Amino acid sequence: MEECYDQVVHPQKRRVVRLVLDGVMGRLIELKQEMVTLEFGEFHFMDDIISDLKLTPSDIEVPIPKYFLLERQKQLKERERLLASTLASMGIVEKESKPEESLSWEEAVKVVQVMERARQGRMHAKYMRGFLEQERHRQKRGEVSTMDEAYAAVIIQKAARGFVQRRRVRKERDNEFIFLGMIPPPDSQHSHDPIRLSEETQHARRLVQDANESEFQQALKVVRERLRETEGADIQERLKHQIRQWFIECKDLTGKFPDYPPEDEGGSKALFVNKTPDEIEKELAEAEEAKDKKKKDKGKEKKKAKKKEDKKKKKDDEDEGWQMTNSLYVTDVHEGHQSYKAVWFNRDEQDNLEQKHDVELIREEKRAEVEDEVRQQVDALMREELDNLKLVLDKDKGKRKAKKKKKAKKKKGKREKDLTPDRSMEELFEELVREGVIVRYPQVRLRDYLGSYNFLGTTLRQNEREPMPGLSDIRNVVTLFGVLPLGSESVHQKIVPIPRPDYNSRYMLWREFIKRHGGRIRDTLDLTSLTKVSDGYAGGHILEAVKQVLTEHRLEQQAARPLQAIEFIAPLAKMDPIYQDEEDQFKSWLEKTPHGKNRKKALEDAEGGQKDKKKGKKAAKK
Numbered sequence: 001m002e003e004c005y006d007q008v009v010h011p012q013k014r015r016v017v018r019l020v021l022d023g024v025m026g027r028l029i030e031l032k033q034e035m036v037t038l039e040f041g042e043f044h045f046m047d048d049i050i051s052d053l054k055l056t057p058s059d060i061e062v063p064i065p066k067y068f069l070l071e072r073q074k075q076l077k078e079r080e081r082l083l084a085s086t087l088a089s090m091g092i093v094e095k096e097s098k099p100e101e102s103l104s105w106e107e108a109v110k111v112v113q114v115m116e117r118a119r120q121g122r123m124h125a126k127y128m129r130g131f132l133e134q135e136r137h138r139q140k141r142g143e144v145s146t147m148d149e150a151y152a153a154v155i156i157q158k159a160a161r162g163f164v165q166r167r168r169v170r171k172e173r174d175n176e177f178i179f180l181g182m183i184p185p186p187d188s189q190h191s192h193d194p195i196r197l198s199e200e201t202q203h204a205r206r207l208v209q210d211a212n213e214s215e216f217q218q219a220l221k222v223v224r225e226r227l228r229e230t231e232g233a234d235i236q237e238r239l240k241h242q243i244r245q246w247f248i249e250c251k252d253l254t255g256k257f258p259d260y261p262p263e264d265e266g267g268s269k270a271l272f273v274n275k276t277p278d279e280i281e282k283e284l285a286e287a288e289e290a291k292d293k294k295k296k297d298k299g300k301e302k303k304k305a306k307k308k309e310d311k312k313k314k315k316d317d318e319d320e321g322w323q324m325t326n327s328l329y330v331t332d333v334h335e336g337h338q339s340y341k342a343v344w345f346n347r348d349e350q351d352n353l354e355q356k357h358d359v360e361l362i363r364e365e366k367r368a369e370v371e372d373e374v375r376q377q378v379d380a381l382m383r384e385e386l387d388n389l390k391l392v393l394d395k396d397k398g399k400r401k402a403k404k405k406k407k408a409k410k411k412k413g414k415r416e417k418d419l420t421p422d423r424s425m426e427e428l429f430e431e432l433v434r435e436g437v438i439v440r441y442p443q444v445r446l447r448d449y450l451g452s453y454n455f456l457g458t459t460l461r462q463n464e465r466e467p468m469p470g471l472s473d474i475r476n477v478v479t480l481f482g483v484l485p486l487g488s489e490s491v492h493q494k495i496v497p498i499p500r501p502d503y504n505s506r507y508m509l510w511r512e513f514i515k516r517h518g519g520r521i522r523d524t525l526d527l528t529s530l531t532k533v534s535d536g537y538a539g540g541h542i543l544e545a546v547k548q549v550l551t552e553h554r555l556e557q558q559a560a561r562p563l564q565a566i567e568f569i570a571p572l573a574k575m576d577p578i579y580q581d582e583e584d585q586f587k588s589w590l591e592k593t594p595h596g597k598n599r600k601k602a603l604e605d606a607e608g609g610q611k612d613k614k615k616g617k618k619a620a621k622k
Helices: 002-007 011-039 047-052 073-089 105-141 149-180 194-254 267-272 277-314 330-344 359-396 425-434 457-462 471-487 503-516 527-533 539-549 552-556 566-573 580-591 594-621
Strands: none
Touching: 002 011, 002 194, 011 194, 011 330, 011 471, 047 457, 073 425, 194 267, 194 359, 267 359, 503 527, 503 539, 527 566, 539 566, 580 594
16 A cells, blocks of 8 residues: 555545555554553564464564655755754754765676776786886897797787687677577666666656646646636526525515524535425524433433443443444545545546546536635625515514624633744744754664564463563564654554563674674674673664774775674673663563553453362362
């Protein structure tokens, strides 16, 4: 679904897909919340399910939608610009950290080739200098070369023709391989890289998305203005005619003019249903009666609620089991699905290869908006006209004054006071920066948080031992409770415990950090022993040890002296690990949290139930 939204370029289709995508994310967060409530914890171990379904931990990873950043780039850049200007005005100059540029495989090969050819050129120049020096010595001693000019010309000609022939044969062979499709053409080697092709295609699609979106936004304004100019007067006249006809019909049937529907009930929009004036009058009267009945029904509802509570108390022995709560997002998913089926599923778009917006759909949407806007203006005019008609009718009956209904006073809500009315946004932003509330953090990605999945979680829980989550579990929980809710405009605050890395996570960290800093992993580097020795150390400790060992000088010596595990132990020993006492305190603190207390109580209740069952079986045997 996320890939579909990222790659679809039609602006109106993207809105339907976005509705379904947000609904799916919201539903996923709801299910996670239900699981937290059931198991009294944020971490859920599914190693047994992964094993049964023959899946990998990456299959249950929750992806982060790309549009979280892509659609907010302008806001983020503006915020970064404002922060930089604020820091500069305060006299704070930050050092720009240049990202490490990594070479591709082809670029690295070219660098090696250039260096090797330069080395061979230097060796050949050295050889030629020695040869020319020998020739000078021979000439000084009067020695004459035995080779004549004709024989020397033959040797040179032989070497030149051999070189030309070999080059021609090599070129013919390459052309044959290119024709057979065994090698790519030399000018399109980059175009056959599937990863690069995919990235270029995605970038090109996003450019088309931006262009189509800007055209769509412009079309919304143009179509709305055009409808207002061409159809606005006709809509106004049609509405006035319908409302006046309603006035006349009500006057003929009831002998008086009706009351105009208020704005909060839709105004004249309630009149344009296929109903007679009598039915509309009855509905307005029933609405007023319903308001009076609500007060009487409240007392009855309280009595019914008490009766239901009494019935529930009587059914304590009956266990209804767990029931899923009503979802707030399933309706969005269903609405998006129905909208796609009704509008786009059978729509013929053979002529719309560029996937531009559909003007007819925009016209249908904007026509309703223009009609609502015109209706509000017509309602104001027709209310005055209705009041004038009532005044004229009252004068004809000899009434001096027209009866006016008292308008219900609207309760004014308390307005929030602006505590900073005389300060601009830049001044407030500068104050927050000065006080340290807004700071500049390095840009990191969640996928850089490396770690392994806990494959023994279910087994430990079956043995009544609470497992500690792996770093991959933590990454998944942060995505669900931290990233997705912020992107879908609903925040869920949760306690996410981050324990020290387990064996698999430490092994992954050692291997990845050494590779990332230019180290070569060979047989001489015992990562298994290094992982065992580093038990109790966090990922930051391992990264610091790798940085201290893999200096530029040490990287240059890897060919002659490969890396060994003993080199990383010395800097690691200078750091304080996370001792077992600290981890026990951390676990005891988790048990005091609301979820920890509920989980402990549930385990105690389960143990008590098992003991009662055993006692019942023994009593039955006796």
